[in-house]
Amino acid sequence: MPIHIRRGWELPESAATPEHLVLGRRKAMLGLGSILAAGTVIHPAGAQDAPSVAAMRNPRFEPGRALTAEREATNYNNYYEFGTSKGVASVAQRLPQRPWTVKLDGMVETPVELGLDDLLKKVSLEERVLRHRCVEAWAMTVPWTGFPMSALLKMATPLASAKYVVFETAADRATMPGLRQSWFPWPYKEGCTIAEAGNELCFMAVGLYGKPVPPQNGGPVRVLFPWKYGFKSGKAITRITFTDQRPVSFWEKLQASEYGFWANVNPQVPHPRWSQARERLLGSGEMVPTQLFNGYADFVASMYTDIKGENLYL
Numbered sequence: 001m002p003i004h005i006r007r008g009w010e011l012p013e014s015a016a017t018p019e020h021l022v023l024g025r026r027k028a029m030l031g032l033g034s035i036l037a038a039g040t041v042i043h044p045a046g047a048q049d050a051p052s053v054a055a056m057r058n059p060r061f062e063p064g065r066a067l068t069a070e071r072e073a074t075n076y077n078n079y080y081e082f083g084t085s086k087g088v089a090s091v092a093q094r095l096p097q098r099p100w101t102v103k104l105d106g107m108v109e110t111p112v113e114l115g116l117d118d119l120l121k122k123v124s125l126e127e128r129v130l131r132h133r134c135v136e137a138w139a140m141t142v143p144w145t146g147f148p149m150s151a152l153l154k155m156a157t158p159l160a161s162a163k164y165v166v167f168e169t170a171a172d173r174a175t176m177p178g179l180r181q182s183w184f185p186w187p188y189k190e191g192c193t194i195a196e197a198g199n200e201l202c203f204m205a206v207g208l209y210g211k212p213v214p215p216q217n218g219g220p221v222r223v224l225f226p227w228k229y230g231f232k233s234g235k236a237i238t239r240i241t242f243t244d245q246r247p248v249s250f251w252e253k254l255q256a257s258e259y260g261f262w263a264n265v266n267p268q269v270p271h272p273r274w275s276q277a278r279e280r281l282l283g284s285g286e287m288v289p290t291q292l293f294n295g296y297a298d299f300v301a302s303m304y305t306d307i308k309g310e311n312l313y314l
């Protein structure tokens with residue numbers, strides 16, 4: 001039965017937005033140039049050629065808070081390949097979204113290399129409204145369309161000896177100005193255990209707000225670990241490698257004392273330089289309490305009960 005679900009992101013933004021945030025955002029918008037007027041949502045070139053990402057919403061992932069406005073979520077981004085500011089939406093439009101190949105390799109029974117559209121024919125899409133918590137203490141709640149990472153595990157069948165999964169982001173020197181900053185350990189790589197990749201919450205997203213994921217949010221395909229700090233959720237994934245060696249990821253290479261392998265959200269474990277007790281919601285600026293595992297403990301906590309002697313929350 002078709003039910004009309006009122007879409008939070010279609011509602012006008014709350015008038016309660018604190019003034020300094022509104023002004024700060026306007027300044028950021030001006031920095032992006034005239035093509036990006038306030039309220040404009042930009043889409044990747046050729047997005048209309050991509051297959052539909054319309055999918056049924058999975059009710060298991062009720063976020064328990066209002067959706068972030070689409071223009072906030074798509075104009076305040078962290079994407080170092082395009083620069084270190086949050087205003088990378090405009091420059092990220094240069095990253096071609098097709099053709100796009102995803103490779104599954106390493107310790108697998110069946111290596112896979114597929115065009116993204118061919119891959120999408122082999123999976124079924126669903127929409128999940130998920131909370132996102134950046135380690136810098138901002139947060140958003142957005143509807144992603146995609147498929148569980150477990151579908152790719154089934155396709156490639158990792159060997160029993162494989163223990164970890166590495167997600168590698170495209171490193172396109174022609175379109176990503178950040179790659180010229182050679183002190184960063186490009187390409188951006190993030191990793192997890194096989195169990196984490198197989199957890200039903202680990203999600204491969206190809207849609208955001210019912211449209212292809214815009215390049216600045218990690219299009220055409222990104223991984224999501226909603227229970228971990230945002231940096232674990234790599235964008236523009238081109239290669240997924242199975243290995244028995246624990247990977248050292250981009251942020252861990254940069255500053256291991258602040259950004260670890262596990263990075264599970266925990267309000268009680270402060271970042272070395274700030275508290276993680278609360279988070280600022282994009283758009284409203286409201287400060288709300290941060291939850292253990294970003295509120296997803298029921299899905300993931302059991303994966304960690306036997307792990308001792310490691311900081312699971314950094």
Ligand SMILES: Nc1nc2c(c(=O)[nH]1)N[C@H]1C(S)=C(S)[C@@H](COP(=O)(O)O)O[C@H]1N2
Pocket residue numbers: 073076077078079080081133134135169188216217218229230231232233234235236
């Ligand atoms: N390839 C790549 N992936 C990345 C990043 C990045 O710089 N490069 N930043 C991460 C961080 S720190 C966060 S908080 C999220 C931000 O996602 P969003 O811009 O869609 O909100 O992307 C993550 N994925």
Ligand SMILES: [Mo]
Pocket residue numbers: 078133134135136229230231
């Ligand atoms: Mo982040």
